[in-house]
Amino acid sequence: xxxxxxxxxxxxxxxxxxxxxxxxxxxxxxxxxxxxxxxxxxxxxxxxxxxxxxxxxxxxxxxxxxxxxxxxxxxxxxxxxxxxxxxxxxxxxxxxxxxxxxxxxxxxxxxxxxxxxxxxxxxxxxxxxxxxxxxxxxxxxxxxxxxxxxxxxxxxxxxxxxxxxxxxxxxxxxxxxxxxxxxxxxxxxxxxxxxxxxxxxxxxxxxxxxxxxxxxxxxxxxxxxxxxxxxxxxxxxxxxxxxxxxxxxxxxxxxxxxxxxxxxxxxxxxxxxxxxxxxxxxxxxxxxxxxxxxxxxxxxxxxxxxxxxxxxxxxxxxxxxxxxxxxxxxxxxxxxxxxxxxxxxxxxxxxxxxxxxxxxxxxxxxxxxxxxxxxxxxxxxxxxxxxxxxxxxxxxxxxxxxxxxxxxxxxxxxxxxxxxxxxxxxxxxxxxxxxxxxxxxxxxxxxxxxxxxxxxxxxxxxxxxxxxxxxxxxxxxxxxxxxxxxxxxxxxxxxxxxxxxxxxxxxxxxxxxxxxxxxxxxxxxxxxxxxxxxxxxxxxxxxxxxxxxxxxxxxxxxxxxxxxxxxxxxxxx
Amino acid sequence: xxxxxxxxxxxxxxxxxxxxxxxxxxxxxxxxxxxxxxxxxxxxxxxxxxxxxxxxxxxxxxxxxxxxxxxxxxxxxxxxxxxxxxxxxxxxxxxxxxxxxxxxxxxxxxxxxxxxxxxxxxxxxxx
Numbered sequence: 001x002x003x004x005x006x007x008x009x010x011x012x013x014x015x016x017x018x019x020x021x022x023x024x025x026x027x028x029x030x031x032x033x034x035x036x037x038x039x040x041x042x043x044x045x046x047x048x049x050x051x052x053x054x055x056x057x058x059x060x061x062x063x064x065x066x067x068x069x070x071x072x073x074x075x076x077x078x079x080x081x082x083x084x085x086x087x088x089x090x091x092x093x094x095x096x097x098x099x100x101x102x103x104x105x106x107x108x109x110x111x112x113x114x115x116x117x118x119x120x121x122x123x124x125x126x127x128x129x130x131x132x133x134x135x136x137x138x139x140x141x142x143x144x145x146x147x148x149x150x151x152x153x154x155x156x157x158x159x160x161x162x163x164x165x166x167x168x169x170x171x172x173x174x175x176x177x178x179x180x181x182x183x184x185x186x187x188x189x190x191x192x193x194x195x196x197x198x199x200x201x202x203x204x205x206x207x208x209x210x211x212x213x214x215x216x217x218x219x220x221x222x223x224x225x226x227x228x229x230x231x232x233x234x235x236x237x238x239x240x241x242x243x244x245x246x247x248x249x250x251x252x253x254x255x256x257x258x259x260x261x262x263x264x265x266x267x268x269x270x271x272x273x274x275x276x277x278x279x280x281x282x283x284x285x286x287x288x289x290x291x292x293x294x295x296x297x298x299x300x301x302x303x304x305x306x307x308x309x310x311x312x313x314x315x316x317x318x319x320x321x322x323x324x325x326x327x328x329x330x331x332x333x334x335x336x337x338x339x340x341x342x343x344x345x346x347x348x349x350x351x352x353x354x355x356x357x358x359x360x361x362x363x364x365x366x367x368x369x370x371x372x373x374x375x376x377x378x379x380x381x382x383x384x385x386x387x388x389x390x391x392x393x394x395x396x397x398x399x400x401x402x403x404x405x406x407x408x409x410x411x412x413x414x415x416x417x418x419x420x421x422x423x424x425x426x427x428x429x430x431x432x433x434x435x436x437x438x439x440x441x442x443x444x445x446x447x448x449x450x451x452x453x454x455x456x457x458x459x460x461x462x463x464x465x466x467x468x469x470x471x472x473x474x475x476x477x478x479x480x481x482x483x484x485x486x487x488x489x490x491x492x493x494x495x496x497x498x499x500x501x502x503x504x505x506x507x508x509x510x511x512x513x514x515x516x517x518x519x520x521x522x523x524x525x526x527x528x529x530x531x532x533x534x535x536x537x538x539x540x541x542x543x544x545x546x547x548x549x550x551x552x553x554x555x556x557x558x559x560x561x562x563x564x565x566x567x568x569x570x571x572x573x
Numbered sequence: 574x575x576x577x578x579x580x581x582x583x584x585x586x587x588x589x590x591x592x593x594x595x596x597x598x599x600x601x602x603x604x605x606x607x608x609x610x611x612x613x614x615x616x617x618x619x620x621x622x623x624x625x626x627x628x629x630x631x632x633x634x635x636x637x638x639x640x641x642x643x644x645x646x647x648x649x650x651x652x653x654x655x656x657x658x659x660x661x662x663x664x665x666x667x668x669x670x671x672x673x674x675x676x677x678x679x680x681x682x683x684x685x686x687x688x689x690x691x692x693x694x695x696x697x698x699x700x
Contacts, residue, residue: 356680356681357586357589357680358588359680359681360586360589360592360680360681360682361586361588361589361591361592363681363683364589364592364681364682364683364684365588365592367683367684367685368592368595368596368684371684371685373595373596373599373684374595396681416667
């Protein structure tokens with residue numbers, strides 16, 4: 001009874017299971033950490049990122065992004081689009097710079113060409129003047145044609161310069177007019193040569209020529225200078241534009257890279273934070289903290305996930321609470337049952353005891369009547385009085401057995417351990433039953449080896465066991481015999497009570513030790529007995545730490561075996 | 574001294590007392606009775622019987638306590654005490670012996686056996 005209630009509370013077992021459960025979780029967490037070690041570098045990077053996002057205003061941005069009511073897909077798409085557009089912008093800016101640069105180069109080339117044209121015009125003019133002087137001196141037609149050639153070349157250059165439209169038109173007009181005048185002089189020179197009157201007019205022509213030379217040279221010099229100035233100015237502005245473009249491009253690139261990095265950082269941390277929260281949450285739940293809550297700023301799939309986790313946790317907590325309550329309820333009920341059962345057994349024990357006092361009077365008076373203490377007994381009263389005595393004794397045996405059984409069940413039966421001689425207890429059992437066996441004409445033998453050492457146990461209870469078993473055998477045996485045998489088997493004693501009786505059907509073998517159980521009621525009626533002897537015997541054997549069993553063949557007999565330690569209550573080797 | 578030996582029977586059940594009363598009518602013993610532990614001890618100390626039959630379950634003082642008391646009193650310590658118990662608990666015999674009882678008889682006893690046990694301690698006609 002006691003042991004049942006201890007079993008019941010079951011808390012040691014539960015606690016152990018719970019503990020082992022926790023241990024498993026802990027070890028699996030350890031494993032997870034072990035798995036993580038190869039990623040230590042990633043881990044360091046991650047903690048750096050964590051520190052950054054927690055200690056800077058970026059944290060608010062991360063939370064804000066997390067709180068945006070949009071799906072993870074949309075958020076990622078937007079982030080990638082932003083980055084993509086930034087890089088497209090950067091490419092456009094670069095392209096623009098390249099185009100501007102190319103245009104500036106072309107303009108510079110053109111300006112250079114104009115300068116070159118002006119310079120070539122100046123040289124043609126110089127050569128034209130040189131040939132003019134030569135014509136005046138040598139009075140040669142060949143010089144005239146050279147002058148015309150140079151003049152054409154000069155006009156050509158001037159015309160190109162004019163068409164470029166970059167020169168002062170007034171200056172150009174003056175140059176043209178002066179050139180026309182110079183050509184007039186050349187024509188005069190040519191006429192004079194043809195007419196042979198050059199000598200007379202040489203002085204005047206030279207004078208006109210020199211004046212014109214100075215004028216035109218000065219003007220063309222101005223033209224060249226102007227073109228060169230223009231080119232210099234252009235060169236300066238191109239350099240400035242290039243510098244600006246470089247600054248703009250690199251600035252834009254820098255901004256784009258930083259912005260893209262920030263974008264990636266913020267979006268990834270807006271996902272990492274809820275994942276970390278979830279990890280912590282799951283660890284808590286795994287460690288048995290059912291009902292733990294997870295809180296994330298996300299209003300995306302992570303937010304939904306967190307809601308589901310909270311729901312799951314709440315459900316787990318509810319289930320756990322229900323289960324605990326049920327277990328507690330069961331525990332209480334079981335305790336009540338155990339108490340009720342114990343109370344019942346105690347009641348039975350007390351009642352059996354109370355029954356014995358009147359039984360003493362009934363049996364006592366009956367015996368004194370039969371013994372003739374009240375005078376000689378009339379013959380017709382002898383049989384009924386003997387019947388009263390027999391039935392009274394049977395009732396007493398029943399009461400005794402019930403008392404024993406209820407005491408065992410109430411946990412109030414204790415073994416009185418002492419040294420005993422095996423031969424002695426077998427002899428006591430044999431002596432008590434010898435006459436009963438003899439009445440039925442049955443052989444009753446015992447077999448105890450001589451070399452058995454002194455045993456330890458409750459000799460009274462063991463004797464009772466042997467008497468119960470052998471008494472049973474005598475009861476169920478009509479012919480043949482009964483034998484009680486003992487042998488030593490290591491640290492155990494093996495008792496054997498064999499008979500040649502009616503035997504037990506195979507189906508009933510496991511029931512023979514149950515209370516009030518005999519093969520069937522007709523058997524009980526024929527053979528008598530309380531139906532408690534085997535049950536009590538089994539309890540006594542088990543209290544000694546032993547085991548009892550039966551082998552039987554219907555119609556051939558039964559053999560009851562039980563083993564108990566040779567020295568009960570002493571540590572066996 | 575009279576030739577009659579006195580037996581004190583301490584027992585609370587009238588019918589059990591009656592059995593012993595009727596049992597000793599055919600003997601030479603004189604029977605005195607008490608129906609609880611306290612008065613039993615009192616009568617024993619006053620009457621100094623030759624033998625005491627002591628029930629275990631008694632009102633006011635248990636048979637074991639009464640036995641201990643009488644065995645520790647020099648006036649009564651030599652009187653043999655037979656304890657009669659209806660407890661079939663193992664260890665009852667040991668308890669009776671520890672309290673100082675000289676013998677032990679389990680209820681229900683056979684009147685024949687009781688008388689035989691009494692005669693062991695108190696041969697009839699002697700004392």
